[in-house]
Amino acid sequence: MERDFTIVFMQTINQDIKTGQFHRAYLLYGEEDYLKLQYRDRLVRALTGGQESMNFSRMEGDDCDLKGLIDLAQTMPFFADHRCILIMESGFFNSSNDELAAYLETVPETAVLIFVEKAVRKSTRPFKAITKYGYACEFLKPDERTLMQWIGGRLSKEKKTMSPEAWREFFLRSGENMENMEREYEKLVTYCLDRERIELDDVRAITSRPLNNRVFDLIDAMARRDGKLLLEHYADMIAAKEPPLRILSLIERQFIQMLAVRQMSSDHLSDREIGQKIAVSPYIVGKIRRSSESYSQEQIRQLLADASDMEERIKTGKITDRLGVEVLMMRYAR
The missing domain is CATH 1.10.8.60 (Helicase, Ruva Protein; domain 3)
Known part of the structure; x- marks a missing residue:
């Protein structure tokens, strides 16, 4: 349902761009960077024609200064309807900034502020003000x-x-x-x-296969106790210059997810509900569950303990990274 709300919010921004009737301030936030930056750029192009315009200003991170922002917003645009000010990762919406909250009510019609944030606190005064006097759109990871x-x-x-x-x-x-x-x-x-x-x-x-997907091949081979196939997959990943410690970290992540999927399944959560909680698709939840069936809960916990111990041995030089990860995997492929 939340993702349906995201689509509605994006349609509202599309309508603003189509009609040229813009809100005085926009807040684009959330975990889906691709869509968030797409809509950021669409708004900027619609308002000024691009970031090269003399009516466009940008602030980011530590350079975000509220007084400077207000001064820019109060400056009349040069032979245009709007001055566009882009504010990236300001952190303004993570605290109760009373000055910003008050200013959002009085932004002049000649200015449009576009805030782009990874995370916000919805309980803050600035967030409540921008939802009242501007427009806020949360970009969630699509299912x-x-x-x-x-x-x-x-x-x-x-x-x-x-x-x-x-x-x-x-x-x-x-x-x-x-x-x-x-x-x-x-x-x-x-x-x-x-x-x-x-x-x-x-x-x-x-198409290319990301490292996460290749780790599934390793886990599947381990679950089937197919040591030959396991070593073939591992050799392919090493040949692709994947660091052994990163492979180890992803194996640990998969087994942690196995424990989580087991627990939530026993609590009668659906694959979709589990996927939302661990940030994977329902299909991947099914793959994790099937892999977990080859191990008892005690074996999974022991593997995680052994992985932590192996990482320590690798980092202290007691065993090479490539051999250490291989030894660990083969131990659980028997």
């Missing part, structure tokens, strides 16, 4: 259904379709990341330029 609709819409414009098997593999390889999915989509469409339908083999031939 699989939303991503499928997004890619499906783009494929329709290209007069192409994708088989269900191809979509599943594409979704897994993209890592549920919109920016990465955009890159992989462009590669895939170019590769299939002369064909209307994208098949599984096309996805496997041209």
Whole structure:
């Protein structure tokens, strides 16, 4: 439901851009950076034509100064309807800044403020003020259904379709990341330029697999007690210059997620509810659950303890990183 609210909020910004009737202040916040920055740039272009305009100003991080911001907003635009001021990661919405809250009520019609923040506190006065006198839009990570609709819409414009098997593999390889999915989509469409339908083999031939997905291969081989396949996957990752300690960290993360999925499943949460809590798709929740069935809860906890001990041995030089991770994995693939 929250993601549906996000779509409604984005439609409101689209309507503002279409009609040219802008709010005096916008707050774009949340964890989905790709969409957030897309809408930031769309607003800036609609207001000033781009960041090179003399009616555009930008502040970021420690350079965000409220007095300077107010002075800029009070300055009349040069032969234009609006002066656009972009404020990036100011932290203004993490505390009760009374001066900002009061100013948001009086921003002149000739200025539009665009705040872009990763995180905000909704209980603060500035947040309440911008929702009352401006417009706030939270950008949440989209679920699989939303991503499928997004890619499906783009494929329709290209007069192409994708088989269900191809979509599943594409979704897994993209890592549920919109920016990465955009890159992989462009590669895939170019590769299939002369064909209307994208098949599984096309996805496997041209798209990249992120490290997280390759770790699933390791975990699956461990769960099946297939030491030969496990070492093959590990060698491929080493050949791709993946650091062994990073691989170890992701293995630990997967087993921590196994414990979480088990606990929440026993509490009768659905895969969708579990996915929301651990920030993965329901499909990935299913993969984690299936892998966890090969180990008892005690074995998972012991593996996590052994992984922590192995990391200490590697960092103190008692064993090389590549050999240490291999020894740990093979211990649990027997």
